[in-house]
Amino acid sequence: MIKDKTFEFKNGGDPDVASAVAAIRSLLEFLRRDQSETILGLRENMTQAIRRLEETDSSVAVSSGGELFLRFISLTSLEHPDLSQCKNVMIERGELFLKKISLSRGKVGKLCHTFIKDGAKILTHSSSRVVLKVLENAAADNKRFTVYVTESQPDSAGKRMAQKLRKLNIPVMVVLDAAVGYIMEKVDLVIVGAEGVVESGGVINKIGTYQMAVCSKAHNKPFYVVAESFKFVRLYPLNQQDVPDRFKYTADILKTVKDLNQEHPMIDYTPPSLITLLFTDLGVLTPSAVSDELIKLYL
């Protein structure tokens, strides 16, 4: 099947590329190779493809990226009588979309690094490529700062983040997940990435983020989230239970395990009341502005 060919794009390539970007790249390739006769058939095939991608990688970003891609390419006048012309228009839009989102990480980095003052102590959670970009930009700006990273079990992603930071010559210290409350009084600000930004302005991120947000609120430290705009997703969780199961666990676990209550979820939901600001390629937003942007994107 065509889908299997496109999986190569995803993880075989650049590890620096966000999984959503890789997914969108493969969707674009899929669009190019698609053989359907009608636009409706095309859309159906695309939705099928997105679902297949979600089955491999069940992160929120893939789901949101895929949906936004679909919306973006069909948000143009497809009144041409010839299907191949329509397809060309859609492919053009798709490439434009891909270009935009490839640049988004750079934009976010540029926006956020000015919020890091000289001599700052930063706390971050798990491994996020966007946060890495931000810190890279700040270091390039000749700012001196220290970073505390949580270990982030069960996959010890925090240690990988620490390695990458050491390569950039940034002083970094790895702390236990349980030491967040202990370290909070030392830090000046908290910056985390996001796997998905929901309609309420809250974020879905690696498990442990909610805890860190509650702690930072208690200590009155600013809690910043950096995320690209393709991560905006049409979910509205009311509490931790309300996040759909398909995002909480990895794709293999969803397929193999029967009783999900025994499994540990990989993500949690941080409500908007705990977030100070969100840095996106659409600009610096407050949590309530996220919904406005979503309405503009989706309505």
Next chain:
Amino acid sequence: MADSDGRQVDGVNHATDKDVKLQEIALAKNEGKELTKEEKQRLRKEKKQHKKNKKDDKGPPEKEKEKEKASVPAPSKPATQSPAHKAAPAPVHASESAAAAEKPAKSKAELRAERRARQDSERTSKQGKKEGGQQSASSKPKATPNELQPVVKRLPEHVQVDDPAALKKLAKKLERQQKSGQGCGLNKTGVEVPLRSDYGYKVSLFSHLHQYSRKSPPTLQISIPATVIHPSIVRLGLQYSQGIIAGSNARSVALLHTFKQVIQDYSTPPNEELSRDLVNKLSPYISFLSQCRPLSASMGNAIKYIKKEISNIPSQCKEEEAKGKLQACIDSYINEKIILASEAISKYAIEKISDGDVILVYGCSSLVNHILCKAFEKQRKFRVIVVDSRPRLEGREALRRLVKKGIRCTYVLISALSYILPEVSKVFLGAHALLANGYVMSRVGTSQIALVAKAYNVPVLVCCETYKFCERVQTDSFVSNELDDPDDLIVTRNGKSHLENWQTVKSLGLLNLVYDVTPPDFVDLVITDLGMIPCTSVPVVLRVKNVDQ
């Protein structure tokens, strides 16, 4: 006009000192100081003649005539008066000047009337800036000589409910509306659009609101058959004031159906355009309805929609066709904004109801009841706790509807709220209106429930159709509210009612509030027909809606 010209001619012929005197008077008039009695009477007579000649023709032709009238006479004319009048585009103002002209000739009353008219014209000319660039420009330089007079800043009429002068003005306005609706053929012993009088002692914080008694219906003084107010509007008004039709959706739907009836029975008088005359016919009805019970935000939006549709009827459209079109518009409004919206909202809301949920509802919201019934049909397993409060006890109606469906319900009074909340997993609330700053206006007691739910970390969901979104901004429940009949609070137990003679106790006031306002921090989610939005995104929806229209 003729008189002054004659006089001036005389002045030329006669001695110069008389001339000087005339010029002094003219100067005094120009500077807007005290007018002499004769000048004022003459002005009034001219205006009366003018009004009789024109009938109900408002708008540009009248303004042009007034302009002509103002430009033709010599500059000694009180130029300050007429341009100030002509500048105001609203026909209300034109008739107001007529009303001012018809007041009895007492000097102080005249002066006050003229001053008030001038101030109103200033206010309306400020409002009318959008409409007539030229006119407002002309009113501006001429308004400045008016400001030499001490301009008293007046509160808008609806806020000054206890001020007798404001009451008199409101009464006159209602009288005028009946007159404008009838044209020339006047009669009547009874007042057509009655002015209800306040009842009982009002708590001082709410003294700017009206408090009526259900025992004195607004229709006491209406003559039968009512000629100005359509009988179905009279019936609707009574149903509102007696509380027979209650609830935001019910009131709006009843209003729209009644307007359909009114449009059906309407016939355009000769020399009139349907698009303008029908809107004017509706004004006394709306005043009457707001006297019966203050209009809700949803009713306000519905009325705005109808007025827009009516004024958009092209003039060459035949009457039957226009009426049919209007009725179709009203039907589609009800269908889209209320019925289909509730279907859409139920679809979104059912996603939020999971098996094993304990849902708390307050009072009787038609939308929330609909959602729960639909969720029950979709085989969701949940139980409901209905919270109720005096004096309306609307929760009983909600309880009745839910139990009939077969949903497991518990019934508590609002005083037991903190006792029951630890069991609750979600709170569903209805709304009367959603304000532009994200505050939710709903039945009194709602903000209390939201507050306690927040303290227990229970998510609060508000369900509201988009037609209830209003442009108003309010941060507290005092500024704009509704006071219900205070006698409702009197409770009779064992044959004894302790508050029976509350009026005799001078320091006792009974307060029966109807609405309160909930801040957006207590509301987690608003479900509308456009989707699920946070409370702070209401202005975005309003903006999108305005762009659509």
